[in-house]
Structures are given as C-alpha cells and as structure tokens.
Amino acid sequence: MSAFGRKNGPAGMSPGARPQFGVAKPMRGGSPTPSKKQDDGASGGEQFPPLPDNDTPAPGAGGSGQQNGDAMARLAERSNAIHDGNSEVGGFEASVHKIKEQVLPRLLERVDPEAAATLSKDELSEEFRPIIMEVLAELKVTLNRREQFALEKVLVDELLGFGPLEELLNDPDISDIMVNGPDQTYIEKKGKLVMAPIRFRDEQHLFQIAQRIVNQVGRRVDQTTPLADARLKDGSRVNVIVPPLSLKGTAISIRKFSEKPITIDMLKDFGSMSEKMATALKIAGACRMNVVISGGTGSGKTTMLNALSKMIDPGERVLTIEDAAELRLQQPHWLPLETRPPNLEGQGAITIGDLVKNALRMRPDRIILGEIRGAECFDLLAAMNTGHDGSMCTLHANSPRECLGRMENMILMGDIKIPKEAISRQIAESVDLIVQVKRLRDGSRRTTNITEVIGMEGDVIVTQELFKFEYLDETDDGKILGEFRPSGLRPYTLEKARQFGFDQAYLEACL
Numbered sequence: 374m375s376a377f378g379r380k381n382g383p384a385g386m387s388p389g390a391r392p393q394f395g396v397a398k399p400m401r402g403g404s405p406t407p408s409k410k411q412d413d414g415a416s417g418g419e420q421f422p423p424l425p426d427n428d429t430p431a432p433g434a435g436g437s438g439q440q441n442g443d444a445m446a447r448l449a450e451r452s453n454a455i456h457d458g459n460s461e462v463g464g465f466e467a468s469v470h471k472i473k474e475q476v477l478p479r480l481l482e483r484v485d486p487e488a489a490a491t492l493s494k495d496e497l498s499e500e501f502r503p504i505i506m507e508v509l510a511e512l513k514v515t516l517n518r519r520e521q522f523a524l525e526k527v528l529v530d531e532l533l534g535f536g537p538l539e540e541l542l543n544d545p546d547i548s549d550i551m552v553n554g555p556d557q558t559y560i561e562k563k564g565k566l567v568m569a570p571i572r573f574r575d576e577q578h579l580f581q582i583a584q585r586i587v588n589q590v591g592r593r594v595d596q597t598t599p600l601a602d603a604r605l606k607d608g609s610r611v612n613v614i615v616p617p618l619s620l621k622g623t624a625i626s627i628r629k630f631s632e633k634p635i636t637i638d639m640l641k642d643f644g645s646m647s648e649k650m651a652t653a654l655k656i657a658g659a660c661r662m663n664v665v666i667s668g669g670t671g672s673g674k675t676t677m678l679n680a681l682s683k684m685i686d687p688g689e690r691v692l693t694i695e696d697a698a699e700l701r702l703q704q705p706h707w708l709p710l711e712t713r714p715p716n717l718e719g720q721g722a723i724t725i726g727d728l729v730k731n732a733l734r735m736r737p738d739r740i741i742l743g744e745i746r747g748a749e750c751f752d753l754l755a756a757m758n759t760g761h762d763g764s765m766c767t768l769h770a771n772s773p774r775e776c777l778g779r780m781e782n783m784i785l786m787g788d789i790k791i792p793k794e795a796i797s798r799q800i801a802e803s804v805d806l807i808v809q810v811k812r813l814r815d816g817s818r819r820t821t822n823i824t825e826v827i828g829m830e831g832d833v834i835v836t837q838e839l840f841k842f843e844y845l846d847e848t849d850d851g852k853i854l855g856e857f858r859p860s861g862l863r864p865y866t867l868e869k870a871r872q873f874g875f876d877q878a879y880l881e882a883c884l
Contacts, residue, residue, distance in 0.1 A: 469523045472514060474574070477528065479508045484532075494533055498525050536582050537571040538627075542605070548629050549671065554622030555579045561671075564816020579623045583613045586625070590697075597717065602697040607632065610699045630675075634703050637680045645673070645810075646820040647857035650840050652882040653823060657806050658684030660873045661739070661763030662866055667776035668810035673818040674767040675699060675743065677810055681765060685739065689763075692735060694728045695743030708735070725749040729756065742766035748787025750780050751796075757803040773807040773824040777834050780804075794832050801826055801834045805866050815853045827865045837862055839883050859883055 483504055489497060505525060509516060516524065530539040541550050541560060549561035555573035559566050573579040587594050587603040594601040599618045603611040610628040641651040657664060658681045666681075668674045682702045685691060691707045693700045698711045710732065715722035725742065726749040732740050733756060740756050742749070744767050757764045768783075770776035777800060784796050809822035821842040827835045839862065844855045861884055864870075870879040 469520060469527060470572075472516070472520075472524055473527050473531070475512055475514075476505060476508050476524065477531065479511070480504060480528065483508075489532060494529050497529050497533060501525055501528060535586065536578065537573060538582065538625075540571065541569060542609075542627070542629070545632075550625070550627040550629070552579065552623070552625040554619075554624065557621070564812065564818070576622045579625075580615065583615065583623050583625055586611055587613055592714070598714075604697050604699060608699055608701050610697055628671075628699070630699065630701065634683070634701065635676050635680050636683050640677070640680055640820075643818075645818055647840070649859055649882045650820060650823060650857055653839065653879065654681060654808070655684050656870055656873075656875045656879045656882070657866075658682070658763075659686070660866075660870050660875055660879075662805040662869055663757045663762060663803055664765045664806045664808060665776060665780075665804055666765065666767045666808045666810065667770040667773060668767070669769060669771065669812065672810045672812045674810055676818075677808060677820070678741070678743075678765060678767055679703070682741070685763070689738035690736060691739045691741060692732045692737040693741045693743065694725055694732060696725065698743075700741065700743055702741075726752050729753060732756075733759075733761075737761060739763040739765070744768060745780075745783060747783055748789065750783040751787060751789055751799075754780075754784075754799050754803040758799070770809075771811075773809050773822050773836060773838075776807050776809070777804075777826070777836070797832060797834055798829055801829045805869065807836070813853050815847070815851050817853065819855075820857075825865050837865055839864060 480501070489500075492500065502521075502525065505521070505528070530536055535542065537558075538550065538552075541547055541558075546562050547560045549566075550569070551559045551561075551566075552573075553559070555576050555578065558569040558571050560569045561567075573582070583594060586605070587601045589606075590603045592601045592603050594613050594615055596615070596617065599615045601613045603613065605611060605627070608630050610630075612626045613623065615623045637646075637651050637654055640646055641648060646654070664681065666674045666677050668677075679701055682691070682700075682704060685702075685704050687705055689704070689706065691702060691704055693702060693707065693709045694712075695709070696712050698709050700709065702709075710728050712725055712728060713721065713723040725745070726747075729740065729742070729749055729752040738761065740753065740761050741764065742753055745753060746768075750768075753764065753766055768776060768779060770779045780800050781793065781796050785793070804826045807822070807824045807826065808820060809824070810818060811821045812818050819842050820840075822838060823840040825837045825839060827837050829835065838860050840857055840859050842855055842857050844853065846854045848854065859882075864879060864883045867876055867879060870876045
C-alpha cells in the first residue's frame with residue numbers, strides 16, 4: 374500500500390604547585406626583614422613569614438594581591454552578567470526550520486500517517502523527495518541541494534523520530550541533554566554544560582515528543598501521572614516531568630551512553646584512574662568481590678559498573694535489576710530485569726525489592742543492582758551473604774564513609790525490626806570494596822577512592838583506604854592536576870584474590 378496516494382493535487386604537580394606543609398616548627402615572631410640569625414641562635418628562614426603590605430606584591434608570578442584582584446574581578450563579572458535563558462536558532466538552521474513550518478501541514482495532507490509509520494527513515498526520505506518538491510513549487514520557494522537535504526531530514530525526524538532532539542541524540546560528543554521547556558535546552562559536552570541551538574515549536578510540540586519517548590517502553594505521562602522514567606533503543610536513560618509539576622513546561626532529561634562499550638583500560642586512558650588502580654579493579658571484578666560504587670549524579674557510576682562487568686567470567690549467570698534498564702553488560706549469560714510502576718488504580722507495582730527476592734529463585738551467580746535507594750539494600754546484602762559473591766550496586770554518596778552511613782539509613786527506612794548494630798555488621802560482612810567516583814569542577818571524572826571494608830570494631834565499621842586521588846593544583850585554563858596515590862597497605866581482601874590465583878598481582882598493585 375502506498376502511503377502517499379491520498380491527495381495528488383495542491384492543498385490548502387606542576388611548576389606552580391602549591392607548597393606542602395610538613396612537620397610544624399615553633400612559630401617565631403618576625404620583623405618585615407628577617408635576619409639570618411635569630412635571638413635564640415637558630416638559623417634559617419621563618420616557617421610563616423609576615424604577610425606583605427597591600428601595596429607590596431608577594432613573591433611569585435603574580436603575587437597574592439594580583440590573585441585577589443583577579444578573583445574579585447571574576448566575582449564582579451559574574452554578579453553583573455545578564456544571562457539570556459532561551460536557546461537561539463540562527464542562520465542556516467533557522468531558515469530551514471522556518472520553511473519546515475510551512476511545508477509540514479501541506480505534507481501531512483498528502484500522507485497517510487499509519488502507512489508512513491511502517492516505512493524506515495530511508496524509505497520515507499525517498500518517498501518524501503518528490504512530494505516536498507511539489508509543495509515547495511506551490512509555495513514558490515526555491516532551495517539549493519544542501520537546503521533540500523536538511524529539510525528532508527527535519528521533516529522525517531518530525532514524523533518518525535524525536536524532532537529537534539534527533540540532531541542532539543546523533544552527536545557522539547554529547548553525554549547529557551536537558552530540555553527545560555520548549556525554549557531552553559542544555560547539553561553536556563566534555564563535562565561542561567552549554568546551551569543547544571534548538572527550539573521546539575510550542576509546549577504541545579514538546580509534550581508530543583515526550584509522549585512518543587515514554588510510549589516506546591510501555592510507560593505513560595500526562596497530568597494524572599506527570600512523572601515517567603524511560604529508555605531509548607540505545608539504552609540511554611530518559612526522565613520526563615510535565616506540568617503541573619514542572620512550571621516551565623515539559624522537562625526531558627536524557628543521559629546518553631556510549632555505543633562503544635567502556636572498559637577499565639579506557640577509563641585509565643581517559644585519566645580517570647592510574648595503572649595500579651585499574652589492575653586492582655580488574656582483579657576485584659574477576660575475583661568475585663562484592664563492590665559498591667558510590668558517587669554523585671553524573672559522576673560515572675553506571676559507566677564504572679559497566680566497565681567492571683567486563684571482568685565477569687563468561688560462564689557466570691548475571692541478573693541485573695533496575696528501575697529503568699540502562700546497564701549494558703558485556704557478558705553472554707546476562708538477564709536484565711526492570712521494575713514496573715503502579716497502574717492508574719495504584720495497583721500492580723513491582724519494586725526492586727520484589728525483583729531481588731525473585732532473582733534469588735532464578736539461580737544467579739551474581740546480582741547487580743543499577744541503583745539502591747531504599748530497603749532493597751537489605752535484600753542485596755542478604756544475596757551477597759548467601760553464595761552470590763561478586764554482586765555489585767551503585768548508590769549516591771560523597772565519600773566511602775558516607776556510603777556506609779547511607780546503606781545503614783536505607784535499611785532503617787524499611788520496616789525491618791533489627792538493631793542498628795546488626796545492620797552495620799551485615800554491611801561489614803557483605804561488602805568488600807567501595808569505589809568512589811566524582812565529577813570534578815573542571816568536568817573531568819576521576820576515581821577518587823578505592824576503600825576496603827574490613828569488619829567491625831565495637832559498633833563502628835572499620836575501613837582501609839587502598840588508593841586515593843590527591844589534589845595538587847590546577848592549570849591556567851582550569852584543568853585540575855593531581856595524582857593517584859596507593860596507601861602502601863597490605864589489602865585485607867588478599868585472601869579472596871589468592872583463591873583465584875591473583876594474590877601476587879593484587880599485592881603488587883596495592884603496594
């Protein structure tokens with residue numbers, strides 16, 4: 374059946390590194406001009422020289438006065454800045470979108486939408502080409518070849534894709550897309566947020582695209598259910614919130630994932646960790662250590678979990694449990710499970726805790742939770758302690774110590790009637806490693822800590838740090854400099870590595 378037969382006629386540590394203070398020396402009162410020999414007979418300069426006068430620059434490249442002036446100038450510039458909160462589309466894109474608004478209504482009159490939906494984008498473009506030329510002739514608009522191809526693309530994206538979002542979704546350099554209503558869209562490139570040069574026709578146009586996204590995975594979004602989590606075909610995670618909860622209009626947040634699987638070696642090459650840290654994490658993944666990946670929003674927790682999964686033995690059965698399936702494990706025997714929200718009557722919800730309990734009956738070797746937020750943490754700890762070594766999860770926390778505290782609090786959020794000391798002991802006996810990831814202010818993502826959970830001392834969980842990222846300085850363009858330092862301590866999890874024959878390599882990596 375042709376989709377285009379409805380109407381044929383016309384229609385209506387660097388050189389500038391900061392000094393490190395060592396062992397404190399006795400403070401000596403000094404004069405502006407320090408002498409070589411003090412009254413007490415000690416020789417050498419003072420540990421804390423007197424502060425220079427405001428008019429006298431301190432020793433160094435620019436002096437503290439100049440640095441202070443630069444800082445105040447930046448503050449003044451920021452306080453006086455006037456920001457335009459709307460995306461601007463100009464030049465070639467603006468002209469194409471303007472023509473699209475004229476062509477689209479006439480094009481829809483000549484197209485059967487149901488039949489068009491059965492065609493691929495390439496087939497639709499071929500069928501569109503003569504009809505677009507016919508409509509342009511009616512409108513008395515002349516386009517060159519480049520403009521014709523651009524117009525075909527935006528029209529196909531409008532009918533079969535996600536409209537203006539298609540261009541951003543196809544850009545591999547973009548990792549996050551944040552739509553704040555029809556007139557404002559931000560993207561993240563290389564860790565920095567910038568405004569995208571796209572706009573939606575109106576709020577109705579944006580709402581239709583949001584519905585198209587969530588309907589693909591059997592979810593719905595409207596005024597009765599104004600929140601929705603969804604995913605795209607490539608695994609990218611989508612969150613949609615619509616009015617009346619969102620006051621600027623429909624808001625769409627898309628977290629894109631790389632088509633090429635990320636490995637630990639790639640993270641090392643990106644500067645996220647050192648060679649020794651990479652070796653330790655590879656061994657942790659291969660030796661079935663129970664790992665918790667902790668970090669803030671957008672710090673790279675899911676990426677780290679995907680990279681660690683590469684080290685799982687292909688013969689192991691792995692189950693992943695998530696609210697919106699976004700993990701892309703690189704194993705042959707992998708079964709992803711996804712929660713289900715309640716229906717309109719508030720019934721039929723399947724939670725992460727329900728899926729964890731059911732997963733224990735599915736003969737898994739490892740259970741991986743995309744993110745724990747509540748009482749399901751206790752079910753995961755039980756799985757780690759009942760023969761499912763090598764289980765992993767992610768959670769939001771700013772440090773390894775806060776991670777342990779959050780796990781205790783999440784279990785207490787449930788209706789489990791057990792004392793806090795028993796919860797702490799369960800965590801200490803279940804978790805082997807905490808991997809802390811962080812997105813620094815220059816946009817880079819670093820593995821800042823690898824910490825072992827040793828056990829209990831009284832009612833306190835005892836940890837031991839194996840690696841830590843030490844901040845040193847930053848360059849003139851704002852890039853943070855630092856180094857990954859091993860603690861030099863013998864790892865407590867060495868016995869697990871010995872069972873798999875990696876004890877010597879693990880010990881050398883940690884020392």
